[in-house]
Amino acid sequence: MSNPAPLLAARGLVKTYGGTPALRGASVVLRQGEILAVTGASGSGKSTLLHCLAGIVRPDEGSVVHRGSERLDRASEKRLSTLRRTEFGVVFQFGQLIPELTAADNVALPLLLAGAPRAEALERAGEWLERFGVRERAGARPGELSGGQAQRVALARALVTGPKAVFADEPTGALDSLAGEQVMTALVRTVRECGTSVLLVTHDAQVAAYADREVRLRDGAVLTDGADADAVLLEAGA
Amino acid sequence: MIGMSTRHILLGLLAGGPSHGYDLKRRHDERFPQARPLAYGQVYTTLQRLVRDGLAEVDGTDSDGGPERTLYRSTDEGARELARWTGEVAPPAPFVTNEIFAKVVVSILASADPAGYLRAQREAHMARMRELTAVKTAPGADLATVLSADYALSHLDADLRWMTTTAARLTTLTAEVHPA
Numbered sequence: 036m037s038n039p040a041p042l043l044a045a046r047g048l049v050k051t052y053g054g055t056p057a058l059r060g061a062s063v064v065l066r067q068g069e070i071l072a073v074t075g076a077s078g079s080g081k082s083t084l085l086h087c088l089a090g091i092v093r094p095d096e097g098s099v100v101h102r103g104s105e106r107l108d109r110a111s112e113k114r115l116s117t118l119r120r121t122e123f124g125v126v127f128q129f130g131q132l133i134p135e136l137t138a139a140d141n142v143a144l145p146l147l148l149a150g151a152p153r154a155e156a157l158e159r160a161g162e163w164l165e166r167f168g169v170r171e172r173a174g175a176r177p178g179e180l181s182g183g184q185a186q187r188v189a190l191a192r193a194l195v196t197g198p199k200a201v202f203a204d205e206p207t208g209a210l211d212s213l214a215g216e217q218v219m220t221a222l223v224r225t226v227r228e229c230g231t232s233v234l235l236v237t238h239d240a241q242v243a244a245y246a247d248r249e250v251r252l253r254d255g256a257v258l259t260d261g262a263d264a265d266a267v268l269l270e271a272g273a
Numbered sequence: 274m275i276g277m278s279t280r281h282i283l284l285g286l287l288a289g290g291p292s293h294g295y296d297l298k299r300r301h302d303e304r305f306p307q308a309r310p311l312a313y314g315q316v317y318t319t320l321q322r323l324v325r326d327g328l329a330e331v332d333g334t335d336s337d338g339g340p341e342r343t344l345y346r347s348t349d350e351g352a353r354e355l356a357r358w359t360g361e362v363a364p365p366a367p368f369v370t371n372e373i374f375a376k377v378v379v380s381i382l383a384s385a386d387p388a389g390y391l392r393a394q395r396e397a398h399m400a401r402m403r404e405l406t407a408v409k410t411a412p413g414a415d416l417a418t419v420l421s422a423d424y425a426l427s428h429l430d431a432d433l434r435w436m437t438t439t440a441a442r443l444t445t446l447t448a449e450v451h452p453a
Contacts, residue, residue: 076437216410219410220410223410240398240399240402240429240430240433240434241402241406241426241427241430243399243402244399244402244403244405244406244426245403245406245410246403247403249399251395258392
């Protein structure tokens with residue numbers, strides 16, 4: 036069985052915050068259309084790994100290769116900003132929706148920033164809210180939504196621009212298990228339809244079980260990776 | 274299933290009305306989709322014991338165009354026994370008799386590679402959890418399937434938590450099993 040091509044490949048990532056190492060030589064590959072869970076204890080470097088792959092944080096050492104050739108660790112801030120707006124979507128545990136805007140305006144925002152006319156942006160936002168089962172909450176502000184509804188709105192916003200990858204950092208961490216299940220089921224169904232890759236950071240094995248594959252981190256390094264990392268990294272140009 | 278009692282499950286299935294062995298087996302497998310399917314022999318042996326103990330009785334036969342089949346129904350005593358059993362608290366984990374636990378302890382005793390075993394077991398657990406998650410979130414999954422997948426997922430998750438803690442403790446544990 037041939038594997039889909041790597042979308043992102045990171046090799047030997049090192050990142051230190053104020054003398055505290057967060058990553059000590061982590062390597063990982065995210066393939067096109069795959070859902071990859073990154074698990075590990077608190078402080079194992081999961082979120083830092085996500086930030087490096089998403090171009091939010093630049094690693095101190097190591098390479099991040101996008102689509103086999105583009106070095107994100109050396110890319111300009113302008114290029115990274117464009118990628119984050121068009122090719123990557125990000126979802127955090129909470130606090131990412133703008134409280135003054137309605138759910139529909141929150142989802143429409145990335146399209147408006149990209150220059151779409153307001154009516155068209157709102158129409159597409161409505162379609163994405165529908166996919167995540169929260170269209171009837173379109174006029175509500177984030178403070179009026181339940182935790183699960185807010186996360187589904189955040190997912191709609193992350194996916195509205197048709198990104199190639201979604202980076203989700205503990206997306207169900209603040210939810211009870213049934214609300215978490217609704218969020219994960221909606222996310223998985225949608226990314227399968229769209230062929231979007233997902234890097235899913237979680238400490239919860241039941242959430243990791245929605246992914247195709249798991250990479251475990253300990254002390255900033257990869258403990259297990261089902262893929263043959265070296266061969267894949269070579270193929271990915273990292 | 275821990276403490277599973279085939280006699281009580283059959284009594285429960287008979288609570289809805291008379292039924293024959295084949296039908297009981299089929300309904301059991303539908304209601305407990307992630308359990309090991311019941312063998313016909315086990316169904317008939319259990320039904321005979323229920324009759325012997327006065328908890329069920331023969332309710333005639335039913336041919337339905339095919340071979341003649343014996344219908345069974347629950348007795349009043351059977352209904353009382355079922356009510357007693359469903360309200361009875363199951364002993365919470367009275368003994369730790371788990372193969373994973375036993376393998377870790379034995380591999381420490383035998384100076385084998387418990388950490389390597391735990392990594393491999395984790396991968397197998399995660400693979401099974403992915404299967405169960407796919408089953409439970411498939412469109413149209415019925416309630417019995419969702420409930421049984423939830424049950425299995427929670428228990429595999431509990432195993433994983435124990436395995437993660439154990440991997441972290443291994444140095445200490447080895448010292449305790451092998452005192453100097």
